[in-house]
Amino acid sequence: MRNCFEEALHFRHACKLFDPAKKITQEDLHFILESARMAPSSFGMEGWEFWVVQDGALKEQLKPLCWNQPQITSCSDLVVLLSMKNMRSDNPHVREQFRPRGELYEKYIETYKNFIDARSDEEINCWSGKQVYIASGFLMLGAASIGVDSCPIEGFDKAKVEALLGVDTDRFEIQHLVALGYRAKEQQPRHRRPFENVVKFL
Numbered sequence: 001m002r003n004c005f006e007e008a009l010h011f012r013h014a015c016k017l018f019d020p021a022k023k024i025t026q027e028d029l030h031f032i033l034e035s036a037r038m039a040p041s042s043f044g045m046e047g048w049e050f051w052v053v054q055d056g057a058l059k060e061q062l063k064p065l066c067w068n069q070p071q072i073t074s075c076s077d078l079v080v081l082l083s084m085k086n087m088r089s090d091n092p093h094v095r096e097q098f099r100p101r102g103e104l105y106e107k108y109i110e111t112y113k114n115f116i117d118a119r120s121d122e123e124i125n126c127w128s129g130k131q132v133y134i135a136s137g138f139l140m141l142g143a144a145s146i147g148v149d150s151c152p153i154e155g156f157d158k159a160k161v162e163a164l165l166g167v168d169t170d171r172f173e174i175q176h177l178v179a180l181g182y183r184a185k186e187q188q189p190r191h192r193r194p195f196e197n198v199v200k201f202l
């Protein structure tokens with residue numbers, strides 16, 4: 001299991017150009033999206049949606065809104081990761097997520113209320129957005145584990161992409177995109193700060 005995970009860690013890189021002829025199978029795509037769906041989230045809130053752009057014409061429209069990055073049109077599938085907004089304790093989604101807690105339902109609501117309701121709307125939306133980044137890590141590692149390349153993309157015009165995709169911006173916002181497919185050329189060496197500069201044992 002460790003070997004498998006290590007392989008995925010080293011296989012994954014921010015793929016800058018995909019082979020447009022190679023498409024991900026429906027089965028593999030499902031596995032990759034399932035990896036994101038199974039990610040942890042604070043309070044088990046799952047305040048996210050994953051939209052998959054497969055239509056070539058739509059990718060062409062998106063490209064100029066995404067700094068003309070070649071990943072947008074060369075990838076097989078472009079995942080748009082959205083977070084839910086306004087996650088206060090009276091939000092029906094929040095209430096629904098606590099439903100499986102059964103008799104602890106009220107207790108969870110109370111704890112959540114204390115945790116979230118003192119924060120500003122901006123802070124809550126930011127908290128919600130952070131959860132999506134965790135799901136994104138799972139998505140990319142899930143992809144790498146079956147030999148699928150990825151590139152996370154924050155280089156895009158948020159307002160324009162949300163308008164093009166018809167995002168209901170009262171309820172959702174796009175956090176970032178992840179392009180998925182198969183590398184067109186070998187990956188460049190990856191740079192990382194040394195382990196001892198990053199990790200501190202206390």
Ligand SMILES: Cc1cc2nc3c(=O)[nH]c(=O)nc-3n(C[C@H](O)[C@H](O)[C@H](O)COP(=O)(O)O)c2cc1C
Pocket residue numbers: 012013014015016069151152153154155156176190191
């Ligand atoms: C949230 C996020 C947004 C990113 N946005 C872009 C992007 O818009 N375009 C791009 O080419 N790479 C993007 N990257 C990739 C990073 O540049 C890359 O992960 C980093 O340089 C480390 O390289 P590696 O992933 O190949 O190890 C992004 C990475 C993250 C985590």
